[in-house]
Amino acid sequence: MDKNYHIFSDGRIERSEDTVRLETEDGEKKHIPVEHAEAVYLHGQVNYNTRLMSFLNDHGVAVHVFGWNDRYAGSLMPERGQTSGRTVVEQVRAYDDPEHRQRIASAFVRGSIHNMRTNVTYYDSREYELDGVLDDLDAAATRVGDAEDISQLMGVEASARRAYYRTFDAVLPDSFSFDRREYNPPPNPVNALISFGNSLVYANCVSAIRATALDPAVSYLHEPGERRYSLSLDIADLFKPVLADRLLFRLVNRKQISRDDFREELDSCLLDEGGRETFLKEFEETLERTVEHPELNRKVSYQYLLRLEAYKLKKHLLTGESYDPFRRWW
């Protein structure tokens, strides 16, 4: 798979012959080999022009922009190479059929709960007592099938996630107490790490969906329009425990990230540049990690699992064959 390139510094990024050149404010120059780039992530204040945009567009490279507070701000997506009227028609048709929508949305929730559960089991078998969390997750899992509409399903998902977040307080050191999930702005380091991790998973799902002819704005569990790429929200939920949360635990428990890596302001807490660099380096390594795929009989990267998820959904929509959500199997 192609790589993600992250740019932290302020500066400008431009086309230079057949590559992309980054010039930081202190005059340092770097090149990004565009033919091996999946997406460029801009975390700093970066200037660019239309010439760069059309160049990236020609090479099918997306740009994901992280704005103030390192919140995901949006993506500049290359014009899609893949378009298929039929795919979009089927995608919308499934959304429009309440029973079908419910089936797909339930699959996302089942998969998410399973993947949260594997994280909890992993830590439960160590020194932490997490039986209560496991019970709550199992209870939520059995309620998925009873949900009568999307909002009830959302409720089940939310209660599972609440239970799951209790793991964070148990597993992380006292200096990283969590309390509860809050977004805007994140009030403490753990919330800041979760937000950052989730937005990276989300942006990678945007890139994965782009590779199919699926319309990223038509979603099932989340309401279309909740965000511009709401289908990414659906798929990202499946992968957050695998790609982001496990990483967070590891980085904090091995003290690769400490409280010094955060900037605390009045009511918000954010990773500073060094902290983000540490997180991202490990995040990208996680994406490149591979696992033996039981059906494909070869190793695939975690990043490619996102792509496969988009294929699976597309296949379900076009063929009527069942959609089984990603469940961590290893």
Add this chain to the structure above:
Amino acid sequence: MSDSPVSRLLATARGDAVDDPFRVTGVMMQYYYVCERELWFESRNVEIDRENPSVARGTRVDDSSYGERTRENLRLGMISLDLLEDDRVIEVKPSSTLTEPARMQLSYYLWYLDRVLGVRREGVLAHPTERRREEVRLTPERREKVESAIRGIHGIVTADSPPEATEKPYCESCAYRDFCWV
């Protein structure tokens, strides 16, 4: 007029007004013998991204994999011939693996020329790299085989779902592999 797939195909080819046009290309005929599921995907334009190196290893029966060869590419309605030489239809294939699908593709061309355009031709299957040529004639048995394939293709492409995936030696190099098997 009977509404069998064969007559519907002929009506479509002749440009008659048909409610439900039915087309069969040479590639579809080949896919019918290689993988019915792939035929269904092709007929529905199910595209998966080919830019990705891990899946772009190649559709083995797709024309694009035989890039360098020069060809005339004579388009006649639904079919497109590689070349005509001494009045014979030449179909060039890079290797003699999957010979039967190629033979049926060529037989279909001969059938089409005969039934749609009223010209009788003989065919040659050429494997330039192996310096092998094989003559293909539209015998009554082949004619029947072509027509029964047309009926089979019709059944597949009009079904709501594709035939189930079954493991084949060429799945390994198929562009749909990661789509099919996950």
